[in-house]
Amino acid sequence: MSSAAPQPATLRSAFAIAWPASLAAIITPVLGLTDVAVLARGAEAEALAGASLAGAVFSLLYWSFSFLRMSLSGLVAQALGADDEGMLRARLVQGALFGFAVGLLLLILQAPIIAGAQLFLVDTSEASAAAGDAMRSYIGIRIWGAPAVITTTALLGWFTGQGRTGLLMAVTIGTASVNAVLSILFVLVFGWGIEGLALATALAELSGLLIGLGGAAWVLAQRGGVLAHWSRARMRDGLGALLSLNGDIFVRTLLLDSIFVSFARFGADFGDVTLAANHVLLNLVLALTLFLDGPAIAAETYVGQAVGSKTRREELFSAAWRETAKIAGAMALALFLLLVLFGDLLLSLTVGEGSDTAAVLAEAKRFLPWAVLMPLATAAAYHLDGIYIGATRGAALRNTMAVATALYFAAVFLLREPLGNHGLWAAFVLFMAARGVLLVLTWRGFRPLLSNASSG
Numbered sequence: 341m342s343s344a345a346p347q348p349a350t351l352r353s354a355f356a357i358a359w360p361a362s363l364a365a366i367i368t369p370v371l372g373l374t375d376v377a378v379l380a381r382g383a384e385a386e387a388l389a390g391a392s393l394a395g396a397v398f399s400l401l402y403w404s405f406s407f408l409r410m411s412l413s414g415l416v417a418q419a420l421g422a423d424d425e426g427m428l429r430a431r432l433v434q435g436a437l438f439g440f441a442v443g444l445l446l447l448i449l450q451a452p453i454i455a456g457a458q459l460f461l462v463d464t465s466e467a468s469a470a471a472g473d474a475m476r477s478y479i480g481i482r483i484w485g486a487p488a489v490i491t492t493t494a495l496l497g498w499f500t501g502q503g504r505t506g507l508l509m510a511v512t513i514g515t516a517s518v519n520a521v522l523s524i525l526f527v528l529v530f531g532w533g534i535e536g537l538a539l540a541t542a543l544a545e546l547s548g549l550l551i552g553l554g555g556a557a558w559v560l561a562q563r564g565g566v567l568a569h570w571s572r573a574r575m576r577d578g579l580g581a582l583l584s585l586n587g588d589i590f591v592r593t594l595l596l597d598s599i600f601v602s603f604a605r606f607g608a609d610f611g612d613v614t615l616a617a618n619h620v621l622l623n624l625v626l627a628l629t630l631f632l633d634g635p636a637i638a639a640e641t642y643v644g645q646a647v648g649s650k651t652r653r654e655e656l657f658s659a660a661w662r663e664t665a666k667i668a669g670a671m672a673l674a675l676f677l678l679l680v681l682f683g684d685l686l687l688s689l690t691v692g693e694g695s696d697t698a699a700v701l702a703e704a705k706r707f708l709p710w711a712v713l714m715p716l717a718t719a720a721a722y723h724l725d726g727i728y729i730g731a732t733r734g735a736a737l738r739n740t741m742a743v744a745t746a747l748y749f750a751a752v753f754l755l756r757e758p759l760g761n762h763g764l765w766a767a768f769v770l771f772m773a774a775r776g777v778l779l780v781l782t783w784r785g786f787r788p789l790l791s792n793a794s795s796g
Contacts, residue, residue: 346421346645348659351666354638358667360505362634364512375537377690378523380697387534389612390474392619393461396604397479400597405442405490407589408435409497414732415582416501417644426574433575434582435494443487450483465608478538485542488549495552503641507555514551519544588734592741599748599771606752606764614761617703620691625711628675629718635668636726643730661727672719679712710765717769720776740778747774
């Protein structure tokens, strides 16, 4: 059951963790691209615009609580580095119970959530009434999957903290596969429209939870038995650290989500076609740049183990950030070249080239150059996020995100009127680049980062 002392990361070992995590990370935006492709072929443009607005709402709801995955990942990695089996199991229970409670709360609050979305995204924008109707229908159905989604988020954090990214990949690919099959069946075969799309996604999210619970049981069996090594007395251990870190990363994630929601809201001012085009581009660029989550998660795992280890901390930490940085840089360059060479083709495959979607496709191609820049603009932010999460320096992540968010809204204020949607995209790219720059400026070298890791 007890594991050997942590070993320094190598390029091979870091890549072995990174590539399944990269595939897993792109599943959420791939779900979005699947939805876009299905709706583009089975519904009108207003439904696609409504899906864009609803997608922004669920980004805010679900990504706001992605802090649970990140905080658990760092803390679990540190428990693994310290070879503390009791704490490892306590983190599983703490995370799962917290996630289920949050998801249940979101379900209870569905009426005010829908009302707030209508007010902010439809009533005060140029979005059509039909887009608003589609948005409300989608939210009202998909929200029933919230307890499953947030609980699964906790399980994913528990997996990634141990470097078990194969399980992360299994959960997300299983979810995506169920979603794709049900979306095609409900929308294109049964003709249920956006309501069928929402139901397909909610059922897929429930399947993801079931796969995750099976994965957790398998890990426990490997670590000495599903029923062994539990201690009721330890279930409250470390709760203060978990809640404090969750608070910092929650604020950081909420600020990030405010960017995505505002991006959809500002895009709505340019009409349904531009709103839908932005939605397509954003899902495409997220599907690609989230490949960078792989080396970031590898950094979380190895940096966390370095912090938790009682010996060789400097050696472990140095190897962790250097080897994962090599993978992040190579991936960013490859994604940039992919978009340069095949961006138009990827858009055509996503939206289709029929008469009903021709305007959306043409509009998306107008703003494609901004999406091409995204892998280079986001590479440093993704990688450094992983390092800071593994070292549990939540305050630094919170503070740099706050400054980057302020820069984004200032850029929107200055650029949107003279440049239109180009100004909105310029502000978005600036925000992503600023995150990385600010985290670099916050870097104080190895020893301060490591010595402040548990308290930051």
